[in-house]
Amino acid sequence: MEFRYRLKKKENKNEENESQSEPFIEKKSTVDIPIFSSSSENEIVNSKSSSSSLTIPSTPKKSNWRKDKVNICLLIFLYLLQGIPLGLAAALPLIIQTYGANWSQQATFSFAFWPFSLKLLWAPFVDSIYFKKFGRRKSWLIPVQLLIGLVMIIFSFYITNILNLIKTTPNSQLPVYLLTSIFFGLSFLAATQDIAVDGWALSMLSRENVGWASTCNSVGQTAGICIGRVVFLGLESKDFANNYIRKPLNLQEQSTGLVTIPHFFLFWGISFIISTTLIAFLKHEIDKSSDSDEQYFGLMETYKVLIKVFRLSAVRRTALILLTLKIGFVAIDAMTGLELTERGVTKDAIAFLSIPLMPLQIILPFFIAKYTTGPKPLNILIISYPFRLLFGIVLAVFVYYTPPFQNTDKSFPWYYYLIAIIVYSIHQIAVYNMFVSLMAFFAKISDPKIGGTYMTLLNTLANFGNHWVSTAALYAGDYLTWKTCSIGNKRCGAKAAEKECTRLGGVCGPYIDSYYIEVALCTIFGILWLIWQYKTLMHLQSLPLSAWLVRMHRRKSKMIGDNENATATTMITT
Structure with a gap:
């Protein structure tokens, strides 16, 4: 059994003693999911991007896919x-x-x-x-x-x-x-x-x-x-x-x-x-490790690199932003699709709504990219943040007025779905503005010596920030629903009151849906969050690149390879 970890060599051999190569950890981009799907897709659709481990030959050859x-x-x-x-x-x-x-x-x-x-x-x-x-x-x-x-x-x-x-x-x-x-x-x-x-x-x-x-x-x-x-x-x-x-x-x-x-x-x-x-x-x-430009990196050293990155003050402040960024939108992102099913839209219709939006999701980032390639990529995120909050309210209003669109046979007319696509497409502009802005910021601040590790850590924080807020919002749903009994119109939110309502022959139903309460609370929190973190966002993107670098020193040692009995042992010290 082999126990080793791959590390890319620098393309320029002359710089090999000056900089640390990059540990092979695959990186995946993270992007917000269609809100007409369930919040669980948050990570699923976002795992599509190139691996960080691509090793480019020093003399590139023209691609020939037929080979x-x-x-x-x-x-x-x-x-x-x-x-x-x-x-x-x-x-x-x-x-x-x-x-x-x-x-x-x-x-x-x-x-x-x-x-x-x-x-x-x-x-x-x-x-x-x-x-x-x-x-x-x-x-x-x-x-x-x-x-x-x-x-x-x-x-x-x-x-x-x-x-x-x-x-x-x-x-x-x-x-x-x-x-x-x-x-x-x-x-x-x-x-x-x-x-x-x-x-x-x-x-x-x-x-x-x-x-x-x-x-x-x-x-x-x-x-x-x-x-x-x-x-x-x-x-x-x-x-x-x-x-x-x-x-x-x-x-x-x-x-x-x-x-x-x-x-x-x-x-x-x-x-x-x-x-x-x-x-x-x-x-x-085919094992190409013996004739490739790859080195091997100790397993524990890989985790040490991650710890060193996270110990940077700028990274810790960025982590706080990534872990709280989505709170203002979580009710819309996590609950809208489920709320639509409660209001009569079939689950297959919700799934099919994502199909015509796929071209937009593919093309839109390319148009946004030119606005995020400058020295301050987070400006687009800051501008899009209040727009996304505002349009979250529009989506909530759209959900609220969904039942009147329903036909007598429980179906919905074609123009309802057309409105849904238009409303969501506009919402997606803000979503992808923020996504591309974040990815550009990640690319800007990542230490090129350990870029893959850096990007992976930042994306992991962003993904985790998506998940914990979604789970918390869904758990809060039952506690924020105001229920009344159909007999006597008395509150029946507690289990004892609900049982009493059922004993009397009534139905304990929602009087005020938690979805709208959470949308309102999240929107308020989002406004406060932007006020709280605005200066931090502006400050982070203005920091010199030296604030994001991990100080490393590389020491050569004995080489142990598969064919030549040599492999590189790398020591990283601050």
């Missing part, structure tokens, strides 16, 4: 497989909402999405520990994908019963705990698979085609998430199947969609097992 067309197709397929469980996890909040899940249960399930934002904690282990004979990346990829397939197959036999428990035992947390545990495990495995595939892409592709790794990531994972969420919710919906497939084909309407939830899980579980077995026997991994 690696088989490997490119394989990488896209591997990233597609990775996106399937992530897409399914993103669909579950909408599904359990239709089974009667409350805000607290949604909050509990949101923990299932935390692994992807915390994978920095175990990424060095995945890159360092492996069986050399089996392959550096296959040592992790094969068992992880087999486990994903096995879990999905077993889960397919129980998911219907678990979902029914949510409906029949509305106050029980047990079924939600089961779902959360299962999808937490799937997300953990998918995050581990992502680390392995990112690394394998660099050795699988030719040096001149290594830039295709990020393209394979983006295309494959986006397709997988789309299949696991949008396609799945569409095929599972009886309304979509009856109205748009069976009716045009003069087929009899059914009480189920084209596929059921158990069958979809079973199909993809079997697909994981078969495809992974074929890859294990037919695809051989």
